[in-house]
Structure formats: C-alpha cells, structure tokens
Amino acid sequence: MLDPVSRVRRFNRAVTSEVGALDTSFLGRGRPLGAARVLNAIGHGRSDVAELRDYLALDSGLMSRLLRSLEEEGLVTTKPHPDDARRRLAKLTAAGRREFEAYETLSNAQAQAMLARHSQPEALLAAMDMVAAALGRNRISIAEVDARGEQARYCLGEYYGELSRRFERGFDVARSRDPDAVDMMAPRGAFFIALSDGLPLGCVGLKGTGGAVAEIKRLWVAPAARGIGLGRRLMDAAEDAARKLSIKILRLDTNSVLSEARQLYRRTGWTEIDRFNDDPYPDLFFEKRL
C-alpha cells in the first residue's frame, strides 16, 4: 500500500511530531533545554567537560556558559582534572542530584505511561529495540568482557533460548559441549559483546586451548539487531583477538538451521570442513586460516 520510503517517512513524522511528547521531561522544570541536557548528561555519569561537549555537540563557549549557569544555580561544581589541570570535571551537588532525580522520575513515568497504554508491550518494545539499534548502529561498540560477567551471561541466556526455539528438537545446554568460561578469557581466549547504549545486542566467544588452534563459540546477534552487520563486527573482533594470541587456525561448528550464520561464514573466508567433534547439535563445520 505504502512504498518503503513512504513508510520510513511516516515513521519520521510520527516520531518527530511526537518527539516533544516522547520525552518532555527535559522541559517543564523552568530551565532551558540546553542547561537541562547538560545537567542530565552529568547525572548519567559524564563528568569530563570535553566529553560532555562532544556528546551534546556543543560549542566550547556555549558549554562553558551552560556550566556557569548550572553552577550559579548551585546544581553543579567543577574542578580541574587531577591528571591534567587544563581539563575540568563537572559534578552534581546534592541539590543538582535532586534535580537530576526529578528529571529521571518524570522521564520514567512517561515511558511507563506509554507502555501502559499498549496491551502488547513486549512486541512494542521489540520494535523499539530494533529501530533504536538501526538508528544507533554506528554507536554500537564491541567490548571485551569477562565471560562469567552479567552481560555475558545475559547474552548466553538469550542465545540458548533462541537455539531451543529454532532447533526442531530443542536445545539442552547440558547435552552440548559447553565451553568453560576460562577458555574464553585471557590468556587463552576472549569474549566479546556488542553494546548499544547499555543494551547488549550480541556476543561471540573465542575459545583457546593455549595452542595454535582455537574455536569460535556462541556467536549470537539479538533479533532486534539483525541486518546491521553486527555478526561481522563481532567475528572481526574475535579474529583480531585470535591473531594477537598467535592463533593460526580457527574452527567453528554450527547448525544448518542457523542460515544467517552460515551465510556470514561463507562470505568471510571460512571453508567447510569435516566434523571435528561429536556434539549432537551442530551439522556444519568450518575452518579459517589466519
């Protein structure tokens, strides 16, 4: 009915005409938008003035004046950076923190209200995640994390959940060769996640043995983040890490049901090889020489 371009533009209209309404918490507390944005950015943990300026895309003069006005209001204090006295650090005062919390409360209440109006909030949230991931794709960072940490465990949980949905006979971690977390940590291996504004959207593990051969394990990309090249970025990170560990041969196993993964491997220099383990779930095996 509507062509794709019209649908994107319809989305833009909906969002921009509601955008005031999307998060009006920045208004309504008798403070210009600029100052409110700075206060909130500081409240969210950004203290370095240069970082604030960069994040909010403000001119240095303007930034400086906004900080002064917040200082005059008694909401913020600044002091030189201990390592470099040219740089300045901003911090909320007690009053500033109260004001920040007031903004947070407003903003949370608005988000809550929008969800409450919907009778299928999970579907709506999934759609929002997807749009947010697509719009913020160049702000998704790949980070090496502890494979036993909270974020890694969350990703693995989602990964297992997806396998049990997609495999015809389900998936039971206990029956699979679950790699030891220590094999996916320095100095033998590594574990990476893709992080978008606080939400983990993907992961991959590099399972080392200490020798020249290592395995890629647990490659997962959140449904909301498919189609924006995250799988590739995660694999690149794992390969780079493998090279740094002097690993010469990478292997992986997968299941033909996971067609996106197979396509990715085929396109990025992996070659199919014979089965190299007796794990019951995989039916495809790949190798890549670095």
Place this chain on the structure above:
Amino acid sequence: MLDPVSRVRRFNRAVTSEVGALDTSFLGRGRPLGAARVLNAIGHGRSDVAELRDYLALDSGLMSRLLRSLEEEGLVTTKPHPDDARRRLAKLTAAGRREFEAYETLSNAQAQAMLARHSQPEALLAAMDMVAAALGRNRISIAEVDARGEQARYCLGEYYGELSRRFERGFDVARSRDPDAVDMMAPRGAFFIALSDGLPLGCVGLKGTGGAVAEIKRLWVAPAARGIGLGRRLMDAAEDAARKLSIKILRLDTNSVLSEARQLYRRTGWTEIDRFNDDPYPDLFFEKRL
C-alpha cells in the same frame, strides 16, 4: 537485561539524538527551520493559514512573518479565502513548488539511504510501522470506504495472507464463503478501514441482507497495530452502522486459532452460538443482539 522503561528511554534517546539526522531535509537549503516547515506544509496541501498555524503549532504573529518571508523569497503567494475574506489561503508559486520538490527529493533519498544500510529492511519497516502506530494511536481514524476500493482490497489481501499463515492447512478464498462486496456497502452493509497517516491498519465489513440480521466479516488488524485497541474501534464502528441500518442481530464466525479476536468478542458482549453455516474454515460462531 534492561527493564521495559529503560528500553523505552533508550529508544527515545536513539530517536531524539538521531532526530536531526532522521530527516535533515528541512535544513541544508539555507532557510530557517520554521520557514522550511511552512513551505513543506503548504506543499503537502495545507493552504488555509489557520490550519497551517494549528498544524505547526505556531503563534499567529510568527506564522504571519514566516509567510511574509516566503512571499519575499517568491516561493508563496497568499490571497483571501473566497468565502471569507478574513481568512487567507497560501499557495506555492512555480519556484516554491520546485523548492518543495527539492525538499521531498532530499527526504526520500534519506529514507532510501537508511533502508539501504539495512540488510533486512522488511523487518525494520515492520518495526517502524509498529512504533509509528503506537505513537500516533490517537491520530488513527476509522473511515467508511468502498469495499471494492484500493484500500479495502489491500486490507483484504493482508487478511487472507494472514489466514493462510495461521491456519494449519492454509486458507483458500475460493473455498470460503467470500461475501459479495455489494453486501458490504450501503444500503445493505458497510466497510470500514482504520487509517493512520495514509497507511491502512485494519478493516471490518458489515454484511447486510436487507433484513434484521447481519454478519460481521473480515475483521483484520495489521500486526504493526495490535495492542492499541483498533479491533475494538473497528467493531464499534460496524455496530454503530448496524444500528443505523436498523439491524437487530449481528452474527459472525471465526476460528479458534485467532485467539485475539475471540477474546475481543468475549469481552464486548458477544455470546457463542451454534454453527450457522457450512463454511469449512470457522469453528466458532458468535451472536450479539443490538
């Protein structure tokens, strides 16, 4: 990992920080945002100055000045409304139309580029449709249309497509008792669609016989618009139309696979009755006395 409220707020951040980037076509042609918005609103068919002011939420003084500046640029002409010389009508000049088309081209190109960067544009579009529907829910209108028209046919096509996906043995219109379009038009019946900023999001047919009994047919709500109460609004429209046609008893058939529909009927005063036709697809039958 992130709670629902945080996910909504993450979406808000993604959208608001990209919102300049969402549609920057309003900038970049050496004209202040306000004037560009007025030019575009006129280009999209709004000519009445009061309507423009209302749509763009501008003060009358500001509106007046923006129109003057566009007139000075030679992009717009205004003239008194033929029926009421107090009101004024704005119109694009040839140069204004060219300028408007340039904005349109930019905007389309941006939408196109955003889609091109995504390798699963259909999923992204579906997510955008869902978010747009949820944000613009109070701007969705129910309209009576010709059951043979383009919009009705689009909705019916989507409806049949969904049935064939959800019914275990598929769905073949030819095998079903497809109601004649004329039975779903005045004076015997009616056909309604839900329209959101140009995109049809749902439909329902009232199939009359000329007597006191009529049937509800083809209730469909687009996946992107589920959870915002559209089914109910469509049914209300059909019931109102039935009352106006002096219909006393409404009937409908459905399939138990369509659980959302069944829930809706149960909650809105319908009672289950015995099978009243030999259509192979339905297995549930409802009645409502008006």
Place this chain on the structure above:
DNA sequence: CATAATATCTGACTTAAGTCAGATATCGAA
C-alpha cells in the same frame, strides 16, 4: 627552556524563535 598544542573561558556578536499587546479588516447576528 622555548614553543606548539590543548582545554577552557570570556566578550561581542548574530540568528531563530517565540510572546504579547494592540491595529486592521471582515463576518455574522441581533
């Protein structure tokens, strides 16, 4: 230590946007 580079700040601007009180013209109804 001299000098260039860096981070922030200040002062002097411009522009966009918005507000508000009237002015002007026209319309609708008594």
Place this chain on the structure above:
DNA sequence: TTCGATATCTGACTTAAGTCAGATATTATG
C-alpha cells in the same frame, strides 16, 4: 446598521542558541 467575534497582521519586545575571535592556563615535545 451596529457590535461583538474572528482572522490576520505589525511593532516591540525577550530568550535561547549558536558563532567566532581571541585570552588564559596548562601540558607535551623537541
């Protein structure tokens, strides 16, 4: 025809936001 209501316009403001050229202080580098 008169008068209140309505639609738009004009003039006189305010505020927010952004720009830009230096000033100042500090750090890095040869």
